[in-house]
Amino acid sequence: MKHKSGFVNIVGNPNVGKSTLMNRLVGEKISIITSKSQTTRHRIKGIVNEEDFQIVFSDTPGVVKPSYKMQECMLEFSKSALTDADIILYVTDVIENINKNEDFIEKVNQNEAPVLLVLNKIDLTNQEKLEELYGNWQQLIPRAEIFPISATENFNIDNLYKRIIELLPEGEPFFPKDELTDLPARFFVTESIREKILLNYEKEIPYSVEVEVEEFKEDDRRINIMAVIYVERDSQKGIIIGRQGEALKKVGTEARLDIEAFFGKKVFLQLYVKVQKDWRNKERDLKNFGYVQ
Numbered sequence: 692m693k694h695k696s697g698f699v700n701i702v703g704n705p706n707v708g709k710s711t712l713m714n715r716l717v718g719e720k721i722s723i724i725t726s727k728s729q730t731t732r733h734r735i736k737g738i739v740n741e742e743d744f745q746i747v748f749s750d751t752p753g754v755v756k757p758s759y760k761m762q763e764c765m766l767e768f769s770k771s772a773l774t775d776a777d778i779i780l781y782v783t784d785v786i787e788n789i790n791k792n793e794d795f796i797e798k799v800n801q802n803e804a805p806v807l808l809v810l811n812k813i814d815l816t817n818q819e820k821l822e823e824l825y826g827n828w829q830q831l832i833p834r835a836e837i838f839p840i841s842a843t844e845n846f847n848i849d850n851l852y853k854r855i856i857e858l859l860p861e862g863e864p865f866f867p868k869d870e871l872t873d874l875p876a877r878f879f880v881t882e883s884i885r886e887k888i889l890l891n892y893e894k895e896i897p898y899s900v901e902v903e904v905e906e907f908k909e910d911d912r913r914i915n916i917m918a919v920i921y922v923e924r925d926s927q928k929g930i931i932i933g934r935q936g937e938a939l940k941k942v943g944t945e946a947r948l949d950i951e952a953f954f955g956k957k958v959f960l961q962l963y964v965k966v967q968k969d970w971r972n973k974e975r976d977l978k979n980f981g982y983v984q
């Protein structure tokens with residue numbers, strides 16, 4: 692049998708479970724997941740390697756109408772996933788308004804790659820409503836094959852996975868066969884910290900935050916990491932740090948435990964908070980933070 696390989700790109704609206712699904716399909720926690728919308732900000736590859744195939748999944752930011760420059764960059768990541776897909780996984784769920792997002796669906800319809808429409812979170816609905824949604828999606832993306840699943844309950848993921856392998860084109864691997872992702876270790880550190888910020892703070896705070904690793908030194912025993920949390924305004928700095936530093940300490944401890952689990956090694960994590968005025972709208976900052984491709 693000839694070797695198969697391809698790009699399987701996961702797109703859809705915010706919060707429908709794209710990252711949960713990618714982690715399931717890859718079998719590793721590559722993307723962070725929270726109940727807040729716009730958790731994912733980058734295109735994140737998760738690679739499955741078997742002897743006779745390689746699947747390169749891409750998790751992408753949820754499609755939003757941009758209201759600042761960072762969101763424009765996020766939308767570019769989502770659109771880029773339509774240009775190089777061998778298979779498109781369009782993810783929706785049983786909660787979101789089906790008529791949202793017509794522009795993007797139009798782009799999916801114009802694309803030539805096969806579309807697997809993933810109807811997620813079916814654990815939250817009943818047969819009747821599911822059948823109605825199924826019919827509606829058949830009309831919206833007529834050529835899509837529809838897979839009702841539950842990513843958290845691990846329901847029907849195996850059938851989706853089998854279909855992906857069937858549709859995978861023949862070809863040589865794109866990445867070395869021992870690679871799990873194309874992103875550097877530092878990226879997973881910043882994402883772990885950002886996940887804890889999403890979980891621990893409310894309203895605009897998580898959306899105004901960016902994290903950068905300034906130092907990453909590994910020896911036999913442990914990894915020493917120094918990371919900076921950037922906020923947009925002075926007032927946000929105080930909120931991140933919290934009374935007597937308690938809030939920041941909590942983020943640090945929770946992130947460190949995840950980073951230790953990810954690398955299988957002891958970690959010493961130091962966090963600092965800095966103000967980088969209005970970074971979400973500044974081209975130069977966005978470039979530095981890896982948002983401009």
Ligand SMILES: Nc1nc2c(ncn2[C@@H]2O[C@H](COP(=O)(O)OP(=O)(O)OP(=O)(O)O)[C@@H](O)[C@H]2O)c(=O)[nH]1
Nearest residue numbers: 705706707708709710711726729730731753842843
């Ligand atoms: N009940 C239920 N919840 C789910 C399921 N899949 C994902 N979720 C939850 O939905 C929320 C969003 O999941 P994510 O995987 O972060 O969604 P996303 O599409 O990557 O979101 P963005 O990165 O913001 O675009 C989380 O709270 C998940 O636990 C599912 O099958 N059933």
Ligand SMILES: [Mg+2]
Nearest residue numbers: 709710730731
């Ligand atoms: Mg996500």
